[in-house]
Structure formats: C-alpha cells, structure tokens
Amino acid sequence: MFAHVDINNCYVSCERLFNPALENRIVVVLSNNDGCVIARSNEAKALGIKMADAEFMVRKLLQEHQAVMFSSNYPLYADMSARLMNNLARYTYMLMVYSIDEAFLALGNIEHLDLEKHAAKISEEVMRHTGLPITIGVGPTMSLAKLANKAAKKQKRNYLVLDTAAKIDTVIRDFPIEDVWGVGLQYYQKLTALGVRTAHDFRELEPDLVRKHMTVQGWRLHQELWGKACHAIRDIAERSKGIESSQSFSTYQTGLEAMEEAVSMHAATVALKLRQQKSMALQLTIYLRTNKHNIKHDQHYPVITVKMPFAANNTHQLTRVALQAIRAIWQPGYKYLKTGVRATGIIPEGEVQYNLFSNYTHSQEQKLSSLMDEINDRYGRGTLRLAADSFERSWAMKQAYLSKQYTTSWKDIVTAL
DNA sequence: TCTGGGGTCCTAGGACCC
DNA sequence: TCTGGGGTCCTAGGACCC
Numbered sequence: 432m433f434a435h436v437d438i439n440n441c442y443v444s445c446e447r448l449f450n451p452a453l454e455n456r457i458v459v460v461l462s463n464n465d466g467c468v469i470a471r472s473n474e475a476k477a478l479g480i481k482m483a484d485a486e487f488m489v490r491k492l493l494q495e496h497q498a499v500m501f502s503s504n505y506p507l508y509a510d511m512s513a514r515l516m517n518n519l520a521r522y523t524y525m526l527m528v529y530s531i532d533e534a535f536l537a538l539g540n541i542e543h544l545d546l547e548k549h550a551a552k553i554s555e556e557v558m559r560h561t562g563l564p565i566t567i568g569v570g571p572t573m574s575l576a577k578l579a580n581k582a583a584k585k586q587k588r589n590y591l592v593l594d595t596a597a598k599i600d601t602v603i604r605d606f607p608i609e610d611v612w613g614v615g616l617q618y619y620q621k622l623t624a625l626g627v628r629t630a631h632d633f634r635e636l637e638p639d640l641v642r643k644h645m646t647v648q649g650w651r652l653h654q655e656l657w658g659k660a661c662h663a664i665r666d667i668a669e670r671s672k673g674i675e676s677s678q679s680f681s682t683y684q685t686g687l688e689a690m691e692e693a694v695s696m697h698a699a700t701v702a703l704k705l706r707q708q709k710s711m712a713l714q715l716t717i718y719l720r721t722n723k724h725n726i727k728h729d730q731h732y733p734v735i736t737v738k739m740p741f742a743a744n745n746t747h748q749l750t751r752v753a754l755q756a757i758r759a760i761w762q763p764g765y766k767y768l769k770t771g772v773r774a775t776g777i778i779p780e781g782e783v784q785y786n787l788f789s790n791y792t793h794s795q796e797q798k799l800s801s802l803m804d805e806i807n808d809r810y811g812r813g814t815l816r817l818a819a820d821s822f823e824r825s826w827a828m829k830q831a832y833l834s835k836q837y838t839t840s841w842k843d844i845v846t847a848l
Numbered sequence: 849t850c851t852g853g854g855g856t857c858c859t860a861g862g863a864c865c866c
Numbered sequence: 867t868c869t870g871g872g873g874t875c876c877t878a879g880g881a882c883c884c
Binding site: 490 | 849850851852853854855856857858859
C-alpha cells in the first residue's frame with residue numbers, strides 16, 4: 432500500500448503560517464514575475480480564481496474583495512517543504528519526495544496496520560509539528576493513492592483510504608477522467624472522443640486500445656487503476672538528468688547585451704547547482720523565446736545545444752559556452768521575453784574523462800569556482816560573480832509583493848535554489 | 849501593456865556501426 | 867541496372883507532472 436501526501440494550497444499555507452491574520456481571507460500567490468496565479472486559498476477558489484489565471488485579468492476582482500497577493504517566496508516554501516519531508520520520513524521505510532509539496536510513502540503489507548488510524552495520526556502530528564495542513568490518500572498503487580488524495584479533498588476530508596475493491600469502485604465511478612494523474616489536455620480530448628468521462632469509464636476500456644492511443648504510459652495508468660502496481664516508489668535520483676535555469680524578462684528585450692547578461696546569470700546558476708550536487712555536464716542548451724501569447728509579434732524560438740570537449744561545472748567554462756551560443760542564435764528585430772540555460776549529459780564529478788584539450792586553465796577555473804562558492808556561501812549569493820553577469824539587471828524579475836524570509840538566511844537560499 | 853520555472857518519460861527517426 | 871540486415875545511440879518533439 433502507498434500513501435500520497437500533499438500540503439493543502441501549499442504556498443498560501445506557508446504564507447499564512449507566519450501571518451495568521453490571513454486566515455479566512457482571500458489569498459493568492461503569484462508566479463515569478465508576478466505573471467499569474469499559482470496558489471489560491473479556498474476563499475480565492477470559491478471566488479472563481481483559477482490556477483494559472485493571468486494576474487492582470489483577475490486584478491480587479493481581487494481588489495474588489497480585498498484579497499491579499501504575494502510574489503513567490505521560494506526560500507520560505509523550500510524550507511517548509513524540508514520540514515514536512517523530515518516529519519513524513521518517520522512514518523515509512525521509504526519516502527519518495529515527488530515535488531515541493533508532495534510525497535509518496537511506502538506502507539508495505541498492511542496486515543498489522545490500521546490504515547485509517549495511521550493516516551489520522553500522520554495528519555494530526557504533521558499539523559502539530561509543522562503547522563501545515565495536509566491531505567493523505569491511501570491506495571494499493573501510486574495512481575490510486577493520488578486519486579484517493581484528490582477524492583478526499585472533494586469530500587472535505589483530511590484523508591481517504593481505498594483498501595478494498597468496493598471502496599475503489601465507489602470512488603472512481605464519478606471521478607472525472609481529467610482529474611486523473613497522467614491525463615492532460617491531449618489525452619482528455621482523445622478519451623472524450625472515445626466516450627470516456629470518468630476513471631471508471633477509462634478502466635473499462637480494452638488495454639490494447641489504451642496502449643494504442645496513449646502509449647505505454649497510458650497502459651500503465653490503466654493497470655494501476657485496476658490495482659496492479661506499475662510505478663515503483665524510489666528515491667528520486669540525487670543527480671537529475673537535466674539542470675535548468677531560465678526566466679522571463681520583466682519587459683521585452685531586443686538588444687543582445689541584455690541577453691548576454693541574462694544568459695551569464697543562468698549559466699552561473701546552472702554551474703552552481705551542478706557543483707552543489709557534485710555533478711558535471713557534457714552539454715549545454717541555450718534558448719531564446721518571444722512571447723507566444725502575442726500573435727502580433729513575429730515569433731522566434733531559437734535553441735542550440737553545445738557539446739563541450741569535456742564535462743564541466745565551473746562558472747567560467749559554462750559562461751563562455753553560453754555567451755558564444757547566445758551570440759549565435761540571437762537575431763535583431765525580435766522582441767524576446769525569455770531565455771534559459773539547460774545542462775544535460777550529467778555525470779558524477781569523479782567520473783570525468785579529460786582529453787587532450789583539457790589543460791592547466793581548466794583546473795585553474797575549477798579552483799576559482801570553488802573559491803567563489805566558499806565566499807558566496809559566507810557572505811551571500813552573488814557577492815562574487817563574473818563581470819559578464821551584470822549589475823544593472825534592468826530585465827530582472829518583478830517581485831512586487833514578496834513576503835519576508837521568515838525562516839532562512841542567505842546561506843539557506845543557495846541551498847534552496 | 850500585462851500569461852512561472854522548473855522537471856519527467858516515451859517515441860520516432862536519423863546517424864552510425866558491423 | 868542491380869545494392870542487406872541487423873544493431874545502438876542520440877536528439878527532437880510531444881505528452882505529462884508540480
């Protein structure tokens with residue numbers, strides 16, 4: 432059996448924890464750049480504010496109802512997340528941290544465990560220890576645990592245990608197919624065309640038909656809804672397969688110089704993340720994007736992947752590559768809104784193969800990056816950085832409604848990132 | 849005027865190997 | 867004029883997740 436746990440209205444709950452006056456008020460948290468709504472209190476949901484609504488489209492409504500708005504405060508949320516995960520680890524032999532506010536717990540064979548009592552206990556104790564309201568779904572597969580969690584929320588319960596075929600049948604009978612984990616817009620449209628409206632309808636389809644329309648992933652989901660586990664709970668790999676830093680500009684950018692500054696910053700961030708997880712990258716992908724929402728503008732989405740002669744994680748090397756790349760793909764005449772840098776071909780630091788071209792400069796740069804890390808660790812992120820990574824940052828992100836760093840120091844922020 | 853920023857996995861098709 | 871039959875690896879693109 433598996434449990435799926437998540438924080439209710441995660442970012443709003445984190446803000447409320449340090450500002451109890453926000454209880455019972457309409458509260459929303461905005462994305463980076465304050466562009467759209469990414470977390471809503473129940474009061475905001477009741478008002479009709481939708482996930483990912485653009486801020487400028489709901490601004491008036493929010494003002495009329497004296498709603499409180501926050502910019503994203505990730506250091507705070509990451510810190511609260513870590514506290515939650517530390518708590519959850521005590522209730523299982525294997526914890527899979529799935530996202531900043533979600534985790535799966537392996538519960539094993541259940542002969543000796545009263546699942547209802549266990550779920551109630553987790554819910555109460557986590558609330559007492561962290562102040563965070565959570566919901567728990569329990570089921571024989573990860574997909575059913577996830578579904579149980581969502582069903583619990585609909586029933587306004589703290590937990591829901593689906594441990595018998597009868598309980599599962601009852602819940603999936605009127606569970607909308609679009610709310611099932613793994614069904615996005617494309618599959619929803621396909622399934623609707625096949626006459627599927629609920630999880631129960633989907634389960635009744637022939638496995639081969641599902642596989643044909645939704646590949647092996649859909650087939651696995653189908654199996655899981657029948658109680659046959661296809662997804663194994665596991666530690667999320669310490670080394671991810673790609674590391675990215677990207678951001679939209681606060682205003683349109685047309686010149687090359689701003690791109691160079693932004694890309695330098697992203698390259699430095701990627702390099703730092705690589706060093707923190709003791710990895711190196713063999714490839715660097717750099718991209719630029721215009722605003723896809725603005726159909727009046729000419730669109731340009733250039734992307735380039737550069738293979739480096741040897742794996743690297745030092746800021747100098749990655750910045751140099753990123754700058755060459757951006758100069759190659761940038762074109763005048765476009766209004767760019769976003770740029771990003773992604774490292775792939777990630778390998779452990781110890782397994783680097785040097786070649787004829789690796790030289791003295793390379794090892795010097797590694798040392799220099801380590802030294803910069805030490806200084807930045809002590810005095811704050813960005814204390815020491817390359818000149819290419821600018822000081823002006825006229826394109827930097829909007830964060831007009833940021834709350835305080837209630838729990839974290841500068842050092843913690845580096846870790847959180 | 850104004851619409852995050854990360855990730856994952858799978859598949860098809862091309863490059864290349866013998 | 868005629869021109870094999872396997873493999874593997876990599877990448878781009880599409881689907882999904884939070």
